[in-house]
Amino acid sequence: MRTAEIASRFGEPALNEWIDSHPVWEEAAVRRLDWRSAQLDSTVLAGAAEKLSARARGLLELVLRKFGPLPFDEERLRVLGRLQGRWSGAELIQGLVELRQAGIVFAVRKSWGDELFFLPGDAFGAWLHALFPFCPIPLAREQVRQMEGREGADQAPLSMQILGGLRTMVTAGMQFNANGVLPKKVISKAAARLSMNEAGLEGWAAAFAYRDEYPKPVALLLDLALSQGLLREEENGYVWNTETGGMWLELSAEQRETELAALFVSRYMTADPSLAFPSAALLYVKPFKWYAVSDAAAWLADVVLCGPASDQQSPSASEGLNCCLRIFQACGWLEQGKLKDGTPVFRWRAPDRGGERPKTEPGRIYVQPDCEIIAAQDISYHVRWMLEEVAENAQTGVVTVYRMTQGAVAGAVNKGWTGEGLLQFLQDASGDVVPDNVASLIRQWSRQAGSVSVEQMTLLRCADIGIADQLAAEQPLQGLLGERLGDRAFVIEVQHLDSLLKKLERIGCYADKPQPSVQPEPAGKGRNKSRSSRTQADKPSAELFYDPVGLKHFTLRTEVPEHTPAHEALNRLPASWTRQFRAYHASTKREMLEQALDLHTAVELRTGNSTLSFIPSRLHDADGSWRVEGWMKQESEAEPLEISLHPEMWQEMRLIVPVAEE
Numbered sequence: 001m002r003t004a005e006i007a008s009r010f011g012e013p014a015l016n017e018w019i020d021s022h023p024v025w026e027e028a029a030v031r032r033l034d035w036r037s038a039q040l041d042s043t044v045l046a047g048a049a050e051k052l053s054a055r056a057r058g059l060l061e062l063v064l065r066k067f068g069p070l071p072f073d074e075e076r077l078r079v080l081g082r083l084q085g086r087w088s089g090a091e092l093i094q095g096l097v098e099l100r101q102a103g104i105v106f107a108v109r110k111s112w113g114d115e116l117f118f119l120p121g122d123a124f125g126a127w128l129h130a131l132f133p134f135c136p137i138p139l140a141r142e143q144v145r146q147m148e149g150r151e152g153a154d155q156a157p158l159s160m161q162i163l164g165g166l167r168t169m170v171t172a173g174m175q176f177n178a179n180g181v182l183p184k185k186v187i188s189k190a191a192a193r194l195s196m197n198e199a200g201l202e203g204w205a206a207a208f209a210y211r212d213e214y215p216k217p218v219a220l221l222l223d224l225a226l227s228q229g230l231l232r233e234e235e236n237g238y239v240w241n242t243e244t245g246g247m248w249l250e251l252s253a254e255q256r257e258t259e260l261a262a263l264f265v266s267r268y269m270t271a272d273p274s275l276a277f278p279s280a281a282l283l284y285v286k287p288f289k290w291y292a293v294s295d296a297a298a299w300l301a302d303v304v305l306c307g308p309a310s311d312q313q314s315p316s317a318s319e320g321l322n323c324c325l326r327i328f329q330a331c332g333w334l335e336q337g338k339l340k341d342g343t344p345v346f347r348w349r350a351p352d353r354g355g356e357r358p359k360t361e362p363g364r365i366y367v368q369p370d371c372e373i374i375a376a377q378d379i380s381y382h383v384r385w386m387l388e389e390v391a392e393n394a395q396t397g398v399v400t401v402y403r404m405t406q407g408a409v410a411g412a413v414n415k416g417w418t419g420e421g422l423l424q425f426l427q428d429a430s431g432d433v434v435p436d437n438v439a440s441l442i443r444q445w446s447r448q449a450g451s452v453s454v455e456q457m458t459l460l461r462c463a464d465i466g467i468a469d470q471l472a473a474e475q476p477l478q479g480l481l482g483e484r485l486g487d488r489a490f491v492i493e494v495q496h497l498d499s500l501l502k503k504l505e506r507i508g509c510y511a512d513k514p515q516p517s518v519q520p521e522p523a524g525k526g527r528n529k530s531r532s533s534r535t536q537a538d539k540p541s542a543e544l545f546y547d548p549v550g551l552k553h554f555t556l557r558t559e560v561p562e563h564t565p566a567h568e569a570l571n572r573l574p575a576s577w578t579r580q581f582r583a584y585h586a587s588t589k590r591e592m593l594e595q596a597l598d599l600h601t602a603v604e605l606r607t608g609n610s611t612l613s614f615i616p617s618r619l620h621d622a623d624g625s626w627r628v629e630g631w632m633k634q635e636s637e638a639e640p641l642e643i644s645l646h647p648e649m650w651q652e653m654r655l656i657v658p659v660a661e662e
Contacts, residue, residue, distance in 0.1 A: 001069075001071070001106070001108070001118050001120060001121050001549055001550065001551045001554075002120055002121045002122040002266055002267075002551075003035075003036045003039050003040070003120045003122055003123060004036070004122075005550070005551040005552075006106060006120060006551070006556065007035075007036055009551065009556040009558070010556065010558055012034070012035070012036075014558070015034075015035035015036070015103060016034050016035050018035060018102065018103035019033065019034065019035055019038060022101070022102050022103065023051055024048040024049075024051040024052055024102050024104075025038060025044075025048060025102075025103075026047070026051065027043075027044050027047040027048070028041075028044045028048075031044070035103060039120055039122075039123040039126065040122065040123060040126050040262075041126060042126040042127075042129040042130045042133075042284070043130075045123075045126050045127050045130040045131075046130035046131070048102070048104070049130060049131060052098070052099075052102070053095070053098060055087065055091060055094070055095040055098070056095045056098040056099055056102075058086065058087070058095070059081075059087075059092055059095035059096060059099065060099060060104065060105075060127075060131070061131055061132075062077075062080060062081070062084070063077075063105070063119065064119070064124075064127055064128060064131060064132065065132070065303060065304060066080055067118075067119075068119075068124055068128075068270070068273050068276045068277060069118070069119055069120075069121040069124035069266075069270040069276055069549075070118070070270070070271070070273065070276075070549060071108065071116035071117065071118040071549060071554075072116065072117055072118070073114065073115065073116055073117070074089075074093060074096075074115070074117075077089075077092050077093070077096065077117075078092060078093075078600055082615055082617060082631060084640055085615065085631040085632060085633060085640030085641065086633070086640075087602075087615075087633075088600055088601050088602035088615045088633070088656070088658070089600025089601070090570075090599055090600045090601040090602075090658045091601075091602070091656075091658040093600070093658075094658040094659070096117060097560075097561055097562075100117075100560050100561070101560055101562075104119070105117050105118065105119060106118060106119075106120070106556065106557070107556075107557040108551070108554035108555060108556050108557060109554060109555045109557060110553075110554060111555075115557070116554065118549075121266045121267075121270040121549070122262065122263075122266035124266070124270060124276065124280055125262070125265060125266070125279075125280030125281075125283050125284070128277070128280050128281065128303075129280075129281070129283075129284045132303045133284065134281035134282075134284065134285065134296065134299045136285065136291040136292070136295040136296065136299070137291075137295070138286070138289035138290060138291060139289075139290040139291065139292065139345060143290075143339060144290050146339045146340040146341075147290070147337045147338070147339065147345070148337065148338050148339070148340060149337055149338050150335060150336070150337040151329065151335065151336045151337065152329040152332070152334060152335040152336055152349075153335050153398075154397050154398055155195050155196075155329060155330070155331075155332040156195050156332050156396060156397065156398075157257055157331070157332035157333065157349075157350070157377075158196075158224075158257075158260055158261075158264070158331040158332055158333070159253075159256050159257050159260050159381070160332070160377070160384075160396075161193070161194045161195055161196065161221070161331075161332070162221060162224060162225065162230075162260075163249075163381060163384060163385060163388070164193040164194070164388065164393065164396060165190045165191075165193045165194055165218070165221045166221070166225055166230060166231070166240070167193075167385060167388035167389065168189050168190050168192075168193045168388075169182070169186055169189070169190050169238070170240050171388075171389070171411070172185070172186045172189050172190075173186065173237075174186065174231075174237045174238040174239065175236050175237035176236055176237045179213070181210050181213045181214070182213075182214075182237075182238075187213070187214060187215070187218055190218050190221060191215055191217060191218050193393070193396070194217045194218070194221065195330075195332070195396065196217045196220075196330035196331065197217060197330070198215060198216055198217065200326055200327070200329065200330030201216050201217065201220075201326070201327060201330055202323075202326065203319065203322075203323040203326065204216075204268075204275075204323060204327055205272060206220075206268045206271075206545065207545070207546040208220070208223060208544045208545055208546065209544040209545075209546070210544065214544070217330075219544050219545075220268075222238075222544055223543050223544040223545045224260075224263070224264075225238075226238075226543045226544070227263070227267065227543050227545070228244070228248065228263070229241055229244035229245075230244060230245045230248055246382075248381075249380075249381040249382045249385050250380075250381075250382060251381075253351075253377075253378065253381075254351040256381070257333075257350050257351055258350065258351050258353055261283060261331075261333060261350050261353075262283065262353075264331065265279045265280055265283060267545065267547070268545065269324070270549065271547070271548050271549050272320070273304075273320075274317060274319060274320025274323070275320050275323060275324055277300055277303065277304050277317075277320070278296060278300060278320055278321045278324040279324045279327075279328075281296070281299065281300075282296075282324065282328065282334070282348060283353050284353055285348040286348070286352060287347070287348045287349060287350060287351065287352050288347060288348070288349065289347055289348075290337070290345050290346070290347045291345060291346060291347065292343055292344070292345055293321070293325070293343075293344040293345060293346055294343070294344075296321055296346075297317070297318060297321055300317050300321060301317070304317060325346055332349065333348065333349050333350040334346055334347070334348055334349060334350075335347050335349060360378075362378060362379055362380040362383070363375075363376045363377075363378035363379045364379065364429065364430050364431050364432075365379055365383065365387070365426070365429045365430045366430060367426055367430050367432070367434050367435060367438060368435070368438075369435045369437055369438065371403055371404040371405070371438055371441065372394065372401055372402070372403050372404075373387065373391055373401070373402040373403070373404065373426070374399060374400075374401055375387060375399070375400045375401070375402060376398075376399055376400075377398055377399070377400075379429070383429045384400070386425060386429075387402050387429075388402075389411075389412060389415065390404075390408060390409070390411075390412040390417060390422055390425070391403060391404050391405075391408050392404075392405050392407070392408045404438065404441070404442060406441075406445045406448070406449075409422065409442055409445035409446055409449060410445065410448075410449035412446075413446050413449035414449070417446075418446060419442055419443045419445075419446030419447065420443075422442050422446065423439055423442055423443075456494055457482070457491045457492060457493060457494065458491075458492040458493075458494055458497055458514060459485070459489055459490075459491065459492070460481070460489065460490045460491075460492050460500070460511070461488060461489045462488045462489070463488075464488065465487040465488055467488075467509075468484070468487060468488045468489075468490070471490070471504075471509070472484065472490075474507060476503045476506070476507065477500065477503055477504075477507075479496075480492070480496045480499060480500040480503065481500070482496075497514075501513060569599055570599060570601065570655060570657045571657070573595060573655065577592055577595075577654060577655050578654055578655045578656075578657050579654070580654060581604070581606050581652040581653065581654050582652055582653075582654070583651050583652050584652075584653065586625075586626075586647040586648075589647045589653060590619065590626060590647070592653065592655060593616050593619060593628050594619065595655065596616050596655055597616055597617075597618070597619070601655055601656055601657070601658065602614060602615045602616075602633055602655075602656045603616065603653055603654065603655055603656060604653065604654050604656060605645070605650040605652075605653050606650060606651060606652040606653065607649065607650045607651055607652075608651075612632065612633075612650070613632070613633035613656070614630050614631070614632060614633060614643075614645070615630050615631045615632075615633055616628050616629070616630040617629050617630045617631065617642075618630075625646065625647065626646075626647065627644050627645060627646050627647075628644070628645050629642065629643070629644045629645075630642070630643065630645075631643070
């Protein structure tokens with residue numbers, strides 16, 4: 001459930017009205033941000049949190065710590081609030097209404113009618129950083145010098161792995177086989193271009209379609225390409241989306257990798273709480289500094305585990321953190337190592353999410369006399385994409401090595417390149433003249449590649465030489481008859497066949513139309529028809545990831561209530577029950593407590609000069625009388641206290657009606 005999904009259902013104008021009208025978004029309005037941009041800006045969100053009421057902010061913190069980006073229902077929220085002892089269920093729901101009215105929390109319905117609430121998945125990390133920032137202290141230089149066993153330094157960033165894998169598949173062809181998937185040969189070639197492997201993704205439970213056909217790294221590659229619009233699915237296979245793909249290639253390296261990391265976390269990590277918290281926190285770590293893994297574990301314990309009413313277990317949190325580190329290392333965004341004393345450490349390698357991004361000129365390639373091309377990581381992706389088309393990839397890593405070969409040049413010529421075009425491209429990308437011997441070879445190979453061609457033609461054969469001579473002399477047939485072969489035959493281009501047959505009939509020469517040869521059914525034609533018959537509007541379903549909390553599983557509630565049901569029900573009760581303290585008979589006390597339990601609200605009890613705020617949880621009959629159990633209402637994060645009271649233990653009481661706080 002991400003901001004883009006909400007915007008598509010809710011409507012961008014309706015969402016942006018919150019920025020213009022609700023006071024919590026004052027900073028976003030000043031900066032002229034739209035709703036989606038505001039939701040992803042941790043500085044704006046921190047300012048918005050300061051403007052929330054104490055109850056709404058407390059509830060937001062509770063939701064972040066206990067549910068994260070996962071949906072939750074009212075009952076789970078009431079249980080957590082009651083165990084905290086700070087709010088009654090009705091007060092929590094009132095706070096929930098306030099968050100919904102501010103465009104922070106949203107509501108959906110399941111197919112069977114149950115209502116759930118959630119924070120947008122891609123806004124979760126920004127909210128977490130705004131309210132519970134992970135700001136570890138970097139290791140000292142002396143400690144870094146003691147580093148041993150570094151891993152991940154030579155891992156290519158995920159965007160570069162995507163580029164290499166996609167270019168390989170585009171070149172190999174992406175037609176589906178009879179089972180509706182890519183051929184094994186294409187899958188194998190794509191997997192070979194990815195530096196991540198199954199071992200690096202161990203423990204990651206993300207589920208993808210066709211898991212028996214696609215290794216998880218390849219499934220991830222395809223899903224990321226489809227979800228970003230780099231590929232689109234057509235009836236018989238995938239095709240490179242030239243427009244969207246071209247824009248992706250032209251992004252700055254920082255923007256492309258930052259957006260990809262954010263998409264990765266919000267799309268694949270939010271459904272598992274043990275992965276959601278550490279992955280969201282790591283996005284905001286200052287890059288290229290070493291930190292102790294124990295600092296991340298301590299932060300998780302403080303934010304997720306040690307808070308009130310925690311139902312998380314330490315082992316799962318530790319396993320989740322280690323799994324995140326492995327996954328991010330496989331994505332080329334993180335290095336791991338150990339100090340001499342065995343302390344595990346890490347450093348973030350992706351661009352700083354919140355830092356300044358000075359514009360830098362892209363790097364250049366270096367064409368060597370031995371036909372090798374050296375490409376550093378900082379060359380533009382557009383140049384890298386073209387290199388993948390015209391040269392063979394010899395080595396991938398921090399520095400990529402390509403090689404110009406006769407086969408690569410022939411393949412480029414078949415795609416429309418000329419020898420001079422290749423040389424001009426290499427000169428522009430390198431900023432230097434191509435070595436003479438390399439230029440000579442490229443010209444020679446390109447001439448040889450274009451010296452022989454294969455074309456598909458149809459043969460027109462005449463009964464005798466006289467008819468052939470007559471047809472050759474007919475003016476209407478000029479331009480339709482191709483090269484004459486021998487005395488009685490002509491070559492006919494396929495696209496001219498229908499026109500030729502019609503004109504032959506007009507001059508009284510009826511020819512037998514050639515019967516189409518029986519061809520095997522094109523790849524993909526025999527696959528699942530429900531998949532191949534998708535309309536353009538259904539294209540997002542081509543993505544391979546099974547998102548268990550995607551908005552497509554729910555119906556978004558676009559109406560926002562002004563009051564809670566409990567608030568309206570309490571207003572229908574006798575006014576004396578809520579407006580003032582009064583003494584009541586034990587039977588009336590019980591009736592009021594039953595109403596409080598039904599409406600999940602708190603009560604105030606007075607005995608002598610002391611007043612107790614109390615959240616009832618259940619009533620018990622005992623020894624001809626009754627007692628009520630519940631929680632003393634705390635005004636801070638003090639340890640919650642559960643108590644049991646008999647009706648004679650207080651004199652006066654009233655029900656508390658939750659109202660919106662200023």
